[in-house]
Amino acid sequence: MAKKRNSIDVILKRAEKLFETGNYLLAEKEFKKAKHKDNSPEIEEKLAICLKHTHGLKGEEWVKKGQKAESRNDLSGALSCFKEAEALLHEAWLTDKIRDLEQSLLGGEMVARAETAVRNKDYQAAADLYATLGQIHKKETYLSDSAVCLVKGNMFDQAIELFTSLKSLDDAAHYHFGYALAKQGRYTDALGQWEMIDSGDAAFIAQQHQVLDLAVKQLNASMNAGSDINGILADAGRLLDGKSVHGNDRLVKGLGVLSDYCRLSLAKPLWETGDYGAVATLLESMIFKQDPAIIVLSALTYYHLAETQAEYTRPMADYWLTAVYSSDLAKAVGDDPGKLDKVRQRLIRMAENRINTMAGSDDLNGAVATHFDMDKALMADLLAISGDLQESHSVPWISTPCFSKRYGLSDAVLAMIRENRDYFRDEEHYLSTGACYSRIGESFYALKTGSAKEAFNRLESMDAADSTDEFTNYARGLIRFEYGKFVLENGEKNFLDYFDSAAGLFETVPGVEKKFSQEMMQYDGRHLFEYESLLGFLYKLRPSAPISEAYSFFMGQVALEKFNRGKINNKQCLVALEKALDVDPGNEYIIDLKEQIAIVLEMDALYSAMNKRKMGKAVALATKSPFPELRDKFFEFIEQMMEQIEESGLEKHYHIAELNDLRNSCMAVDPLHPIIDTLEMKIHLLGD
Amino acid sequence: MNPYAVLGIDKDASNKEIIQAAALGMRQRRHDAKTIAQAQKKLLDPVSRACWTFIHFFDFEDAKKRLERELDEILTAYDNTEGDDGFGAPCLGIFDGHHGQ
Numbered sequence: 171m172a173k174k175r176n177s178i179d180v181i182l183k184r185a186e187k188l189f190e191t192g193n194y195l196l197a198e199k200e201f202k203k204a205k206h207k208d209n210s211p212e213i214e215e216k217l218a219i220c221l222k223h224t225h226g227l228k229g230e231e232w233v234k235k236g237q238k239a240e241s242r243n244d245l246s247g248a249l250s251c252f253k254e255a256e257a258l259l260h261e262a263w264l265t266d267k268i269r270d271l272e273q274s275l276l277g278g279e280m281v282a283r284a285e286t287a288v289r290n291k292d293y294q295a296a297a298d299l300y301a302t303l304g305q306i307h308k309k310e311t312y313l314s315d316s317a318v319c320l321v322k323g324n325m326f327d328q329a330i331e332l333f334t335s336l337k338s339l340d341d342a343a344h345y346h347f348g349y350a351l352a353k354q355g356r357y358t359d360a361l362g363q364w365e366m367i368d369s370g371d372a373a374f375i376a377q378q379h380q381v382l383d384l385a386v387k388q389l390n391a392s393m394n395a396g397s398d399i400n401g402i403l404a405d406a407g408r409l410l411d412g413k414s415v416h417g418n419d420r421l422v423k424g425l426g427v428l429s430d431y432c433r434l435s436l437a438k439p440l441w442e443t444g445d446y447g448a449v450a451t452l453l454e455s456m457i458f459k460q461d462p463a464i465i466v467l468s469a470l471t472y473y474h475l476a477e478t479q480a481e482y483t484r485p486m487a488d489y490w491l492t493a494v495y496s497s498d499l500a501k502a503v504g505d506d507p508g509k510l511d512k513v514r515q516r517l518i519r520m521a522e523n524r525i526n527t528m529a530g531s532d533d534l535n536g537a538v539a540t541h542f543d544m545d546k547a548l549m550a551d552l553l554a555i556s557g558d559l560q561e562s563h564s565v566p567w568i569s570t571p572c573f574s575k576r577y578g579l580s581d582a583v584l585a586m587i588r589e590n591r592d593y594f595r596d597e598e599h600y601l602s603t604g605a606c607y608s609r610i611g612e613s614f615y616a617l618k619t620g621s622a623k624e625a626f627n628r629l630e631s632m633d634a635a636d637s638t639d640e641f642t643n644y645a646r647g648l649i650r651f652e653y654g655k656f657v658l659e660n661g662e663k664n665f666l667d668y669f670d671s672a673a674g675l676f677e678t679v680p681g682v683e684k685k686f687s688q689e690m691m692q693y694d695g696r697h698l699f700e701y702e703s704l705l706g707f708l709y710k711l712r713p714s715a716p717i718s719e720a721y722s723f724f725m726g727q728v729a730l731e732k733f734n735r736g737k738i739n740n741k742q743c744l745v746a747l748e749k750a751l752d753v754d755p756g757n758e759y760i761i762d763l764k765e766q767i768a769i770v771l772e773m774d775a776l777y778s779a780m781n782k783r784k785m786g787k788a789v790a791l792a793t794k795s796p797f798p799e800l801r802d803k804f805f806e807f808i809e810q811m812m813e814q815i816e817e818s819g820l821e822k823h824y825h826i827a828e829l830n831d832l833r834n835s836c837m838a839v840d841p842l843h844p845i846i847d848t849l850e851m852k853i854h855l856l857g858d
Numbered sequence: 859m860n861p862y863a864v865l866g867i868d869k870d871a872s873n874k875e876i877i878q879a880a881a882l883g884m885r886q887r888r889h890d891a892k893t894i895a896q897a898q899k900k901l902l903d904p905v906s907r908a909c910w911t912f913i914h915f916f917d918f919e920d921a922k923k924r925l926e927r928e929l930d931e932i933l934t935a936y937d938n939t940e941g942d943d944g945f946g947a948p949c950l951g952i953f954d955g956h957h958g959q
Contacts (some may be wrong), residue, residue, distance in 0.1 A: 322949060342953040360945075369952070377947050383947060390933060424932040431925040438918040463921035470916055498917075503908050513908040515921040520909065 177189070178207045189216060193354075194223035229258035236267075246277050257560050264360070277303055293323030310336050314343045321346040326353045341367050352377075358405045359387035379412040385409055386424055391433060405431035411750070426457035430464070446474040448484075460576045462496050469493035473524065480528045488572065490521045491549050495568040518546060535825045537619035544618055545570045548606055555590040571606045571615075583607045584641065598681045604641030605648075608620075614645040617652055626653035647675035648682065658700050665700065666707050673711035680716075687716030689722055702728045709753065722754030726763050733767070740771050769797050776800060780807045785831065789838045807847055808832055812849065826856050861897035861916050864889050869915050876901045 185200030197219035205213050236251030238819035249271040256264035284299035308434035314336055320329035333339065333347040346850045348363030360381050367374070386409070392402050406429045409415060415422050432454045449471045456464055470493070472486035493499070494517045503510045525539050552568045567579070587604045596601035605614045610632055617625035629649050650792045652667030674684035692700060705721035729746035732738045738746070747764045751757060772795050779788040792804035815828045832851040865879040866888070877895065881900040884891060901907045 288952060294908075319953075345953040347951065349949050354946055357945070367953075371952050373950055377950065380947055385934060420932055424929055427925050427929045427932065431922055432928065434918055434922050434925065441916060441918070461921075461924075463917075463924060467916050467921070470913060473913060494912075500911055502912055508907070509905060512905045513912070516909050517912065518907055520913075600938065715926055 173426070178204060180208065182213075185216070188219065191824055192222040195227065198224050225258045229255045231573060232258065232371065233264075240271070245271055249275065255288055273306055275390045277306060283355055284319075287321065288322075291322075293319045294325070294742055297323065310338065311340075314339060318342060319348045321350045324353075326350040330354065332373050333682075339366070339367070348381075348519050349402045352381045352384075355388070357381050357388055358408055361412055361414050362412070364800070379418070379840040382409065382420075382421060384420070386428070387427075388419055393428060399435045400433045401854060403429055403436070406432065419434060423700045430456050430458050430461070434467075441471075445470050446476075450475060454845075459580060460573065462498060465489055466493045466496055466498045473521065476524050476528055483525055483528045484538050487525060487538050487663075488570070490574045491518070491542075491545050492569040494518060495549055495553065495627075537621075539621045544606065544615070548603060550584075551593070551603055555586060573610045574607055575611070580609075580611075584639075586604075587641075596681065598679045601641060601679060604639075605645035608639070608641040609637045609644055610642050610645050610649075617645075617649050622649070622652040626656075643677070644678060645673045647678075651682070651686075654704075658697060658704065659695070663695075666704065669704065669707060672708055676708075676712055676714065676717075680714075683714060684716050687720040690720040693724075698724065698727055698731060708814040713753075717755060718754045722757040723759055725750035725753065726757070727762045731761060740767060740774075743767055744771075765797070772797065772800050772806070773803055776803060776807070780804075780811070785835045789835050792839045801839060804839055805836070805843055808836055808845055812845075816852075822856055829853050829856070859897065860916055861900040864893055864897035865901070867901075869911060871901075873902055941956055945948065 175590075181200055181204045184199050185204055186195075188197035188200060192739065193741050200216060201213055201217040201220060205217060232251045232255035236248045236255060239247035239251055249268060252268050252271065252371070252528070256268060259601075261820050272634075280299050282305050284296045284303070287293070287296035288301060298311045300316035300319060304310070304316060311334060317329045317332040317336070320326075320332065329346065329350045333343060335351070336343070337661050339347065344363045344366045350355075351363060352360035355559040361378065365382070367377075385405070388400050389409075394781065408424050410422065412501070436440055437449045437452045439447075440452070443499035449467075452473060453464065454460070458464060458466070469486065469489035471491060472482045475482035475485045494514050499514065499517075500510055503513050522539075522542065525542055545594045548570065549568055555817055556567055569577065569579070571580070574583050584604055584607050587600070594603065602614075605611065608614070610629055613625045613628040613632060616628055626649055626764055629646065634767055650668045650670075654665050654672075657668060685820045688699060690705065695701075702721075702724040704739055705724050708717050708719045710716040728749055728752065729738070729743050732746075733740065744764065744767055747760055750760045751764070764856065770789060774786055779791060780787075788804060788807070792801045795801065812829070812832060815825060815832075818825075820828065829849050829852055833846055833853065836843055836846050836849065862871075865871075865876060865883055867875055867879045871879070876898055880894050883889060883897075885903045891898075897904075898908055
């Protein structure tokens with residue numbers, strides 16, 4: 171059996187069978203056995219085909235083994251496998267793979283050497299090794315590590331150069347880059363790097379604060395040395411925008427002052443060349459806009475700009491009064507208070523002229539002028555009551571409400587107003603002055619500059635519910651009152667809701683009530699009925715003389731309107747007028763109106779009687795009437811009737827009889843009336 | 859109109875210098891006679907002159923000095939650094955630990 175199995179024919183037969191079924195691996199084995207026993211070209215040919223197939227399979231096997239080894243981080247094993255595969259497959263990618271693995275094996279060794287160098291504090295060597303690794307692997311992390319080692323080795327210049335060349339940095343790189351910059355005195359740049367690190371480490375934060383202090387001092391020194399102002403301003407801006415200043419209010423203020431100093435330095439040449447637009451741009455970015463000198467500069471800049479550009483009128487008006495009442499003007503003018511006042515008043519007039527010149531016709535500029543007028547009066551009052559207080563404050567004590575608010579002086583100003591209550595000419599003057607400086611001052615200003623709606627909306631949006639002092643109560647009451655009138659004029663039905671506090675307002679400031687009453691007495695609008703309702707509502711709350719007079723007037727107006735429209739007859743009209751007189755018995759308008767209605771009534775009756783030739787009734791009406799107008803009318807009618815008789819062509823005796831009737835009627839009313847002579851003369855002529 | 863610029867004089871010019879500048883301006887015809895006359899009038903009246911000085915001359919140096927003093931106060935009060943020798947703090951190790959990634 172063994173002989174048979176190993177015979178050449180059997181081997182070849184088995185080899186052929188395996189070859190035909192594609193099992194080249196076993197076929198190769200069998201063909202090799204056959205070749206040893208009896209080689210032939212046919213066997214060689216088949217064996218070559220088998221080898222071609224099996225090399226590919228074996229190569230793929232080695233590739234798989236190599237990949238597995240690499241995934242296990244067995245770089246040496248992987249390298250062997252890929253070399254075997256490369257020998258079988260001769261593929262280019264395998265050549266690259268083998269080169270990479272060889273470099274990695276070399277790199278690992280270098281990393282180990284570099285780490286040893288770091289441990290030995292041989293930072294130059296470590297930096298070199300990491301730099302080489304970076305070159306080999308084209309990876310920035312090695313270069314970053316190299317730069318870190320340079321920092322640790324105090325080779326700051328080289329480190330900065332290397333860090334600067336890198337595209338992306340991690341926290342370690344940012345820290346060491348910043349550290350190197352700080353060591354080289356580039357404090358602002360150092361903080362810029364440290365900004366990128368999100369760390370709450372106490373030691374790191376302490377270093378940030380140290381470098382921040384140094385940065386501010388450095389900027390200050392640069393400023394004193396007259397270095398590039400734009401650069402200093404930019405650096406100060408970067409520091410102010412950074413995280414490291416958070417919570418350090420003093421340094422924030424310092425940087426703000428420094429920035430403003432730079433801006434002033436930049437503004438000076440612009441001012442001198444008359445480039446006020448550029449100065450205004452710098453002023454807008456000023457941090458301490460409330461600085462007295464900045465206020466003066468702002469006022470002057472806006473004054474110049476407002477000469478040709480209307481949009482600067484409002485900012486000029488905002489700053490002007492505070493500027494002209496500032497100590498800067500007082501210093502400039504000198505010790506003569508009389509001259510100072512004259513200069514101040516002249517400057518105020520100059521600003522007013524500018525406002526009026528630029529105002530045009532729109533409401534906005536009208537509001538600016540009104541606002542300025544209000545502020546002007548306030549400043550004069552404040553100056554009068556402030557005494558020498560203005561000298562004891564570093565901020566302008568005499569300032570408009572918006573600046574008082576900015577300086578945190580509003581409460582002090584209000585206290586001063588209260589202390590000087592006797593100075594004010596009346597309660598309204600006192601309360602309106604305080605209202606301007608109160609927490610709802612802006613809303614009050616909106617009301618006074620002509621927008622009750624804006625005033626009310628601002629009031630609603632303000633958190634001033636807890637303010638119940640006399641000034642806010644007055645301002646709130648007045649705003650609601652005026653807004654109620656606005657709502658009424660807009661035809662909304664709920665207008666009475668806004669007058670709930672009107673009685674209190676009138677009680678406190680009778681001047682408001684009087685003014686409203688006078689407005690009502692001159693009313694000529696289309697909301698007669700609504701105002702009658704409002705006045706009725708107010709009359710119930712507070713039946714004062716001005717409200718009674720206005721209500722009575724409106725009752726009469728409404729009665730007359732209804733009478734004219736035919737909605738009530740003359741008798742109903744008279745009843746309504748009687749009611750109006752009950753509200754205000756001395757109301758001359760109603761008394762007169764009532765008389766007019768009575769005359770009209772009697773005239774109607776007289777006309778009716780005479781038209782129907784009821785002369786007895788006509789005579790009775792004319793005789794009994796208290797109104798001379800009625801008798802005049804009677805004789806007018808008689809004259810007309812006399813002319814009609816003249817033209818009627820009646821026979822003589824009828825003619826005489828008619829004229830005699832007229833004469834008798836006239837005699838009954840007024841025996842001395844001249845028309846009687848005329849009638850008698852006509853009768854006499856007819857009798858002849 | 860800046861009367862100082864019209865007459866070509868500085869802030870501290872005397873009345874005599876104002877009159878001389880106006881006369882010179884008339885001769886040289888840098889501006890029309892009315893403008894020069896108005897400028898002279900504005901500056902010879904003390905109240906008017908104070909107004910125009912206020913409007914056209916802002917004391918930048920005084921304002922800057924105020925800010926300088928304020929800044930000095932802030933920096934003096936906050937001087938908790940190690941002096942003027944620069945940044946002397948040690949390099950922190952909290953960000954170390956990944957060499958050879």
